[in-house]
Amino acid sequence: MVNLSAQDIRCLNRFEVLRRFYAAPHARTRQDLAAKTGLSFATVANLTAELIDTGVLVETGRDGSGGGRPRSLLALNADRGTLVGVDVAETSVRTELFDLALGELAVDERPLVSAAVTPEHVVELIGAGVDAVLHSTGTPRDHVLGAGISVPGLVERERGVSTYSPYWAWQDVPMRDMLAERLSLPVHLDNPLKASTLAEMWFGAGREVDDLVVVTLRSGVGAGFALGGTLYRGSTNSAGEWGHTCLVFGGRTCRCGNLGCVEAYVGVPGIVETLRAISPGDPLLSVRNQEERLLGGLAARAADQDPVAMEVIRQTAAYLGAAVGNLVNLFNPQALILANQVADHLGERLLAETRAALADHTLAQPLRAVTLRLSSLPHDAVSRGAAAFALEGFLKDRDLFGSVSRARGARARAKAGTADEE
DSSP: OOOOOHHHHHHHHHHHHHHHHHHHHSSSSSSHHHHHOOOOOOHHHHHHHHHHTTTTTEEEEEETTSSSSSEEEEEEEEGOOEEEEEEOOOOOOEEEEETTTTOEEEEEEEEGGGGGGHHHHHHHHHHHHHHHHHHHTOOOGGEEEEEEEHHHHHHHTTEEEEESSSSOEEEOOHHHHHHHHHHHHHHEOOOOHHHHHHHHHHHSSGGSSEEEEEEESSSSSEEEEEEEEEEEOTTSTTTTTTSSSSSTTSBOOOOSSSSTTHHHHHHHHHHHHHHHHOOOTTTGGGGSSSSSHHHHHHHHHHTOOOOHHHHHHHHHHHHHHHHHHHHHHHOOOEEEEESSHHHHHHHHHHHHHHHHHHSSSSOOHHHHHEEEEEOSSSSTHHHHHHHHHHHHHEEEEEEEEHHHHHHHHOOOOOOHHHHHHH
16 A cells, blocks of 8 residues: 655645546636535635746636626636656657646657667657757747656656667666756656647546546557556556557567567557458558558558448457457456557548457446447647656755745745734
């Protein structure tokens, strides 16, 4: 059991209040926030005062529509600072700059050539991307609240170490320290699975539910969990390696070296293998290292009722339905989201086929409780989620929020002393 300190609980409540502003882009009253979060009005009043003092929230006017005394309206202060989100994928590095309201300000994308992939090379590409987005917007480096970096594979978050990469021969690389030196910014490191799940929690389906599973489908495959409104990481931050659980006993060889893994059937390389088994001479098999073109080609052909493309999607959905059925039975979520490249391209057809297959592999009660849907987030969910790493890091800044809390306490004591004198 994890013992949470008073500071930890206050930080979680701070997240809960602030998430409501990202859930709907309009001003809110303290009374509305208390009703939405289930926190007491006094707690919400203290938290919002703290967020106003740190410049995260601003008062924008009064709401008198409900009758009675007008209530103060609060909104995010988008100009308080900027956040960097970086998605390091197998073939590219995407860097985005956001304002504090997570409005996109600039994007930089650079190809990643497999033969040149070393930690030093990736750090330099990230550094060049950050330099580019700051330069293009005229943003001073001291206006950046933090940089969130998503790197593939297993990440030891507390130490900022990339412990294992599925694409490159990396072992225990101190990426956070290397990046902090290159960027001269606070750096927060994690992987695409956690980034996608956090993006859904802050900006997508997780705004509406407390128990959520996010299935990420690209070259790698994973499942992220938000339980009780909190991102579940596991004891070593490696929760969610669902792609390397066994789906077919003695099945295809996975890149992890095991046989029959989920990833070997529903990740992009697995979809290619299904296509090869159905149509060995298919022209799409000649598309190398261009996942967008391959998935786009399958989607376009399926839309034209091409039997090969439709069968590839049907078989992929059959495997996916069985695999996510295990997740539904295990975690009993309110929502299960299909996200990232495969879901983006194969879309509603994949969703419908997966939903049909899911019914054959799930118990009746958890099946009735879950809603299966596609992610509604933009295509930059990973870099947006990485920016949320930086946002959460800023909101956990004990020096900043501690000094604000002490200053507010001093003002309250001074006011009480003045009242006593009177």
